[in-house]
Amino acid sequence: MNRNQVLLLSGALTGTAAVGYAQMSGYSAADLLRTSSGRSFIQVLNFLEQNYLYEVDRDAVMRGAIQGALGALDNEFTYYEEPADNEIDAANLEGEFYGIGVVLEGDRSGKGVRVGTVYQGGAASAAGVRMGDVFLEVDGKDVRSTSTNDLVKLVRGKPGTPVTVTFSRSGTPYTVTMKRKAVSNVSVETAVLDGGVGYIALTSFYNKRASEQFRAAVQEMKARGVTHLILDLRDNGGGLLNAGVDVADQFMQKGPIVSLQQKDGRSRLYGEAGASAGDYQGKLVVLVNRNSASASEVVSGALQDVKRATVIGEKTFGKGVAQAVLNTADGGRAAIVNSEWVTPNGRHINKEGILPDILVKDTRFPIPLNFAGSGVKPGTELTLVVDGQEVKAKADSDGVFRYIGDYPHRERSAVQGQATVDLESDRQLRAALEYFRTGSVSKDLQMTAEEAKKERESAHEKDGEETQELPQPAPGQSAPPPAPAPTQP
Numbered sequence: 001m002n003r004n005q006v007l008l009l010s011g012a013l014t015g016t017a018a019v020g021y022a023q024m025s026g027y028s029a030a031d032l033l034r035t036s037s038g039r040s041f042i043q044v045l046n047f048l049e050q051n052y053l054y055e056v057d058r059d060a061v062m063r064g065a066i067q068g069a070l071g072a073l074d075n076e077f078t079y080y081e082e083p084a085d086n087e088i089d090a091a092n093l094e095g096e097f098y099g100i101g102v103v104l105e106g107d108r109s110g111k112g113v114r115v116g117t118v119y120q121g122g123a124a125s126a127a128g129v130r131m132g133d134v135f136l137e138v139d140g141k142d143v144r145s146t147s148t149n150d151l152v153k154l155v156r157g158k159p160g161t162p163v164t165v166t167f168s169r170s171g172t173p174y175t176v177t178m179k180r181k182a183v184s185n186v187s188v189e190t191a192v193l194d195g196g197v198g199y200i201a202l203t204s205f206y207n208k209r210a211s212e213q214f215r216a217a218v219q220e221m222k223a224r225g226v227t228h229l230i231l232d233l234r235d236n237g238g239g240l241l242n243a244g245v246d247v248a249d250q251f252m253q254k255g256p257i258v259s260l261q262q263k264d265g266r267s268r269l270y271g272e273a274g275a276s277a278g279d280y281q282g283k284l285v286v287l288v289n290r291n292s293a294s295a296s297e298v299v300s301g302a303l304q305d306v307k308r309a310t311v312i313g314e315k316t317f318g319k320g321v322a323q324a325v326l327n328t329a330d331g332g333r334a335a336i337v338n339s340e341w342v343t344p345n346g347r348h349i350n351k352e353g354i355l356p357d358i359l360v361k362d363t364r365f366p367i368p369l370n371f372a373g374s375g376v377k378p379g380t381e382l383t384l385v386v387d388g389q390e391v392k393a394k395a396d397s398d399g400v401f402r403y404i405g406d407y408p409h410r411e412r413s414a415v416q417g418q419a420t421v422d423l424e425s426d427r428q429l430r431a432a433l434e435y436f437r438t439g440s441v442s443k444d445l446q447m448t449a450e451e452a453k454k455e456r457e458s459a460h461e462k463d464g465e466e467t468q469e470l471p472q473p474a475p476g477q478s479a480p481p482p483a484p485a486p487t488q489p
Contacts, residue, residue: 041065059330066334075337077321083331088152093240095209098180099156100124100163104135105409106148112136113143113151115167117412123178125414129167136173137166156180188213189412189419190220197436198226201419202247205239205295211246213417218250218280227282228436230429231299234287234313234362235410238294241322241341245271248302250279251309257302260322260339267342284309285432288354289362293317300354301343310435311356313428315455320350358435359447359455363427368405375399 032038049056066080081089091097101122102115115133118125135143138154146154155163157180166175187210189201198221202214221229238244241258248257252273259267286300286309297316303309324338340350369386371393376382380395384403395401411420423430431445447455 070334077323078336081333084153085149086331086333092185092206093208095185095207097156097183098159099183100178100180101183102129103412104148104151113148116409118414119416120414122183123181127176127178130169133167133169135165136168139164184416186213186416188217189417190217191419191421192224192226196226197433198229199419199421201232202236204236205243207239210243214247215278219278222280229280229282230285230287230432232287233292233296233300234289235291236296237291238296238319241295241298244295244298248299249273251284251303252306253279255306256344258298259342261342262339283436285435286311287428287432288313288316288356290314290317293319297349297354298341301347301349304354305343305345310358311354312358312360312431313356314362315355315458316353318349318351318353320348355456358431358441359452360428360431360445361447364425365408370404372402376401
């Protein structure tokens with residue numbers, strides 16, 4: 001497939017799927033009446049309309065029916081996204097929207113949505129909003145229990161329109177009114193580390209500008225004389241498949257990058273590398289973790305297969321399927337699994353993942369202490385000593401007590417595109433730097449023999465496990481990671 005066709009493949013896959021349906025029996029109002037299940041569906045809708053005690057929201061019922069139809073396939077990557085959510089995703093995909101210029105983080109301890117990063121030049125920065133501030137109200141609406149996605153819908157809007165937000169800072173509320181401004185979705189962060197080692201973190205492929213941003217980052221590294229480069233794909237849950245192909249192509253001179261296998265069992269070449277003057281040809285290490293998925297696995301799998309890079313980290317998520325997409329008449333989106341992707345060496349990664357060449361745990365975000373219990377008098381204050389430190393919890397009216405420590409969050413620079421790294425907490429990054437210096441990674445940085453054994457065996461265990469449903473992206477593309485990802489409004 002040539003370069004000009006790649007960006008159109010998502011649409012081409014959708015069109016192909018539509019032709020396939022036309023050649024099959026298809027679905028129409030008349031077809032529904034020919035089957036007992038179809039007649040039952042119409043019966044239930046009429047019964048609901050005539051007998052339900054309350055007013056029926058027909059749109060909600062129809063969308064629920066669509067969700068039920070796709071949900072019946074029991075496939076986590078086949079789904080329907082309602083119009084409001086699809087509108088947010090479409091803006092993310094375009095790479096620009098209008099908001100206040102912050103990164104949102106949903107706190108898994110249930111303490112609400114907080115500000116992860118405030119970008120310079122944004123409305124929030126000018127208003128004095130700081131990292132760690134917690135959202136309380138947006139335009140008078142209480143958002144203390146609102147999800148991150150729903151909060152984004154409230155904060156984003158038309159350019160120049162005002163939004164009034166009440167935040168809490170160290171327990172003290174304050175209110176500011178800001179005018180929404182253009183916010184660019186920057187998916188690439190760069191730095192040059194000690195020893196002249198280049199570092200590019202690609203945080204998402206779900207951005208039409210990701211390829212352009214990545215190419216600029218590679219050229220920056222070449223201009224600065226970087227001969228050893230770290231490509232960080234950790235927590236990158238994927239996105240546009242053609243963007244993944246484009247990234248891999250910048251490190252490969254020739255040969256297949258990824259093929260797609262559909263239900264007929266045949267594999268068709270999707271992306272192929274070609275030599276270019278802009279390609280980076282120096283030493284390369286790729287960092288991955290359990291949340292590296294889909295397009296991230298396309299890149300790391302291809303570079304590993306052709307021995308172009310050394311892959312360091314944890315076994316990846318194992319999302320090796322692409323979706324065909326239908327934009328629905330109501331402004332929503334239906335995505336169905338359409339094909340499985342295959343690496344240059346013929347590996348199928350779905351539910352298997354990419355096993356790194358060197359196994360090193362991701363130590364950046366340790367799981368905080370948490371516990372729960374019951375059986376004490378309401379209001380009882382408990383004190384536990386853990387590693388010499390006191391931890392306090394208070395029982396509620398039912399005698400239930402719980403404690404959830406603060407979850408660490410990823411530090412981001414206030415300047416978009418500028419990477420922030422922490423060598424002290426980041427064992428995988430230290431391993432990459434050591435590999436460049438010595439050609440190997442010391443045992444104290446690598447996983448233990450027992451951990452490595454579990455890592456190698458876990459791919460086979462995944463087949464019998466329930467896979468966490470992920471928030472899904474658009475046209476023929478990869479899924480976001482299972483961990484809560486920061487969102488920009």
